[in-house]
Amino acid sequence: MSARVESTSPRDPGALVRTLLILLAVGYVGILVLAPLGGIVWATARAGWSNVSTTLNQPDVRHAYWLTGVITLITVVVTTAFGVLTAWVLARHHFRGRGLLNAVVDLPMAVSPVIVGLMCVLLFGRGGWFEPFFASRGIQVIFALPAMILVTIFICIPFVIREVVPVLHEIGVDEEEAAKTLGASSLQTFVRVTLPSIRWGLMYGVALSTARALGEIGAVLIVSGAIQGQTETATLYIFRAFEERQEPSAYLVALSLAAISIFLLVTIETLKKHKARR
Amino acid sequence: MSPVDERALAEIGRQPAVRVEHLTKTFGSFAAVNDVSFEAQEGKITALLGPSGSGKSTVLRILAGLEHSDSGRVWIMGEQLDGRSVQERQLGFVFQHYALFRHMTVRQNIAFGLAVRKEARAEQTKRVDELVALVQLKGLEDRYPDQLSGGQRQRVALARALAPRPKLLLLDEPFGALDARVRQELRKWLDQLHRELGITSLLVTHDQEEALELAHEVIVMNQGRVEQIGSSTEVYNTPLTPFVAGFVGAANVIRGVAINGRVQFGEQFLGGAQHLDDGAAAHAYVRPHDVWVGRESRNGSSSPGRIERMSDLGWVTKLQVRLPDDQLVIADIPNDRLQGLQTGDAVFVDLRKAKVFEPPGAARSDELSVA
Numbered sequence: 001m002s003a004r005v006e007s008t009s010p011r012d013p014g015a016l017v018r019t020l021l022i023l024l025a026v027g028y029v030g031i032l033v034l035a036p037l038g039g040i041v042w043a044t045a046r047a048g049w050s051n052v053s054t055t056l057n058q059p060d061v062r063h064a065y066w067l068t069g070v071i072t073l074i075t076v077v078v079t080t081a082f083g084v085l086t087a088w089v090l091a092r093h094h095f096r097g098r099g100l101l102n103a104v105v106d107l108p109m110a111v112s113p114v115i116v117g118l119m120c121v122l123l124f125g126r127g128g129w130f131e132p133f134f135a136s137r138g139i140q141v142i143f144a145l146p147a148m149i150l151v152t153i154f155i156c157i158p159f160v161i162r163e164v165v166p167v168l169h170e171i172g173v174d175e176e177e178a179a180k181t182l183g184a185s186s187l188q189t190f191v192r193v194t195l196p197s198i199r200w201g202l203m204y205g206v207a208l209s210t211a212r213a214l215g216e217i218g219a220v221l222i223v224s225g226a227i228q229g230q231t232e233t234a235t236l237y238i239f240r241a242f243e244e245r246q247e248p249s250a251y252l253v254a255l256s257l258a259a260i261s262i263f264l265l266v267t268i269e270t271l272k273k274h275k276a277r278r
Numbered sequence: 279m280s281p282v283d284e285r286a287l288a289e290i291g292r293q294p295a296v297r298v299e300h301l302t303k304t305f306g307s308f309a310a311v312n313d314v315s316f317e318a319q320e321g322k323i324t325a326l327l328g329p330s331g332s333g334k335s336t337v338l339r340i341l342a343g344l345e346h347s348d349s350g351r352v353w354i355m356g357e358q359l360d361g362r363s364v365q366e367r368q369l370g371f372v373f374q375h376y377a378l379f380r381h382m383t384v385r386q387n388i389a390f391g392l393a394v395r396k397e398a399r400a401e402q403t404k405r406v407d408e409l410v411a412l413v414q415l416k417g418l419e420d421r422y423p424d425q426l427s428g429g430q431r432q433r434v435a436l437a438r439a440l441a442p443r444p445k446l447l448l449l450d451e452p453f454g455a456l457d458a459r460v461r462q463e464l465r466k467w468l469d470q471l472h473r474e475l476g477i478t479s480l481l482v483t484h485d486q487e488e489a490l491e492l493a494h495e496v497i498v499m500n501q502g503r504v505e506q507i508g509s510s511t512e513v514y515n516t517p518l519t520p521f522v523a524g525f526v527g528a529a530n531v532i533r534g535v536a537i538n539g540r541v542q543f544g545e546q547f548l549g550g551a552q553h554l555d556d557g558a559a560a561h562a563y564v565r566p567h568d569v570w571v572g573r574e575s576r577n578g579s580s581s582p583g584r585i586e587r588m589s590d591l592g593w594v595t596k597l598q599v600r601l602p603d604d605q606l607v608i609a610d611i612p613n614d615r616l617q618g619l620q621t622g623d624a625v626f627v628d629l630r631k632a633k634v635f636e637p638p639g640a641a642r643s644d645e646l647s648v649a
Contacts, residue, residue, distance in 0.1 A: 178438075182438065183394050184390070
């Protein structure tokens with residue numbers, strides 16, 4: 001406390017540099033993040049209430065929301081379950097190829113979603129490796145929900161894993177070992193000891209994953225064909241509405257998606273701080 | 279009944295609480311535990327004492343089932359445990375860094391072992407209350423671990439380990455993370471608790487004072503092997519190996535050569551090397567409190583020397599005395615027996631109760647003996 005008071009004293013020659021750096025950081029984030037957000041809010045507000053009801057009453061818009069919801073829900077469930085499992089394996093076990101697995105987990109972050117979409121088309125599209133298998137069973141993968149879910153899952157793989165692995169490392173194995181010496185089975189140990197310890201990291205990962213799934217467009221655009229009222233997600237709707245000069249509707253849907261993501265992140269940050277480290 | 283059976287029956291009658299035979303565990307090419315065998319008596323505290331890396335914690339973790347030995351066998355209360363899971367063994371384990379469940383209260387921590395066994399709520403509450411009283415934490419039941427001091431946390435850990443009534447309590451450096459004063463306090467308290475409960479306990483520690491004070495029997499380990507097993511008195515006064523002589527209690531090492539059953543260093547001699555061949559290198563271990571320093575030679579064996587440094591520790595003064603052959607000896611002299619000695623004084627030094635060994639690393643003789 002006293003150190004902080006000292007550092008802001010006018011006699012401190014470093015104070016000016018520090019103030020400059022702070023202003024720079026605030027300006028950078030403010031201009032690049034907050035300004036566009038403010039722009040959308042302002043544009044939506046200017047369009048007025050009538051825009052809200054006309055937009056939300058369009059069947060296409062409702063279907064787009066529903067589709068985005070379904071894709072996000074399935075993606076989050078899958079990436080959470082397998083993310084925790086993979087994080088566990090990466091943090092607690094040493095095996096041949098662990099380094100490789102660790103690197104591969106980050107791949108979806110490094111690859112452009114458009115490329116992800118193309119890879120999916122290559123595998124499941126006409127002449128793709130897996131196409132005969134699904135075609136013979138009458139399952140439409142590409143230009144349909146399955147491919148859209150698949151690419152979204154692919155893109156969201158890293159979030160839960162990257163949030164949970166460091167927490168698992170940090171908490172160590174002591175508590176888990178203690179639980180076992182007290183007679184807890186592996187499942188009891190996981191549910192009663194490990195899960196509560198990683199829950200904040202996990203929830204943050206889930207929130208990031210949700211936000212990413214809600215906002216995904218590139219890969220989904222390629223594998224879905226963006227068929228209006230059928231394979232058009234909320235982001236794809238925004239894209240089309242903008243093209244068709246229905247900007248107010250585009251702004252409204254965009255704002256709603258942004259609001260959900262921001263709400264999620266802020267809520268979790270707040271809860272995390274409130275509950276301290278427990 | 280054949281005589282063999284009778285012997286087997288007699289064996290069962292005086293079975294030790296813990297029996298470990300030829301335990302070996304390697305990590306890669308490092309032999310953490312190397313052919314370790316020992317027994318621990320029921321109702322007593324047995325200490326595994328050694329420096330870090332001596333394998334003592336690994337032995338404890340193998341007993342608990344947290345590590346698996348490469349070979350060797352373990353019996354606890356007559357039951358062979360190899361191949362049993364951690365959970366099946368039902369032993370209490372206290373970790374150095376407490377390993378309390380940080381998201382649970384004191385009460386929930388202590389009840390954990392009962393809750394996972396699905397004991398009745400009322401039973402759990404009763405047992406937790408008992409233990410909270412036992413470890414003197416009344417009033418703190420609803421605190422979280424990060425609201426407790428180190429000493430309090432370790433007491434919660436102990437209560438948690440005791441709650442399911444384990445047959446054996448394993449303590450892995452339980453006071454290692456605490457500061458000196460709290461260590462002392464908890465050590466006394468643990469001694470008291472053990473007298474009340476009489477639970478068979480294995481205590482791993484690198485602190486020789488802790489081992490000597492608490493344990494009925496001390497197993498001294500070094501580099502994965504057992505160096506000596508004995509009571510505190512035996513380990514301290516009759517060390518069987520140079521390692522034990524040097525590790526348990528402080529000791530000066532006087533380097534010399536064995537001649538006619540004595541150790542020659544420079545022009546001086548001291549006794550106790552009857553077991554060494556003439557001309558063999560010899561190390562004599564002498565405890566600082568067994569070094570006598572005075573102005574006159576007490577008998578023929580006293581060696582001249584000069585005081586180089588003195589530091590007063592309040593009740594005792596540490597003297598650094600340079601011997602004629604340039605070796606240094608440290609002597610602890612109670613302040614009331616200093617007789618006005620000063621730095622720089624020429625004195626006589628009497629090295630009493632020396633234990634003579636061949637230097638570590640030299641071919642080990644089986645008849646290491648004691649002066």
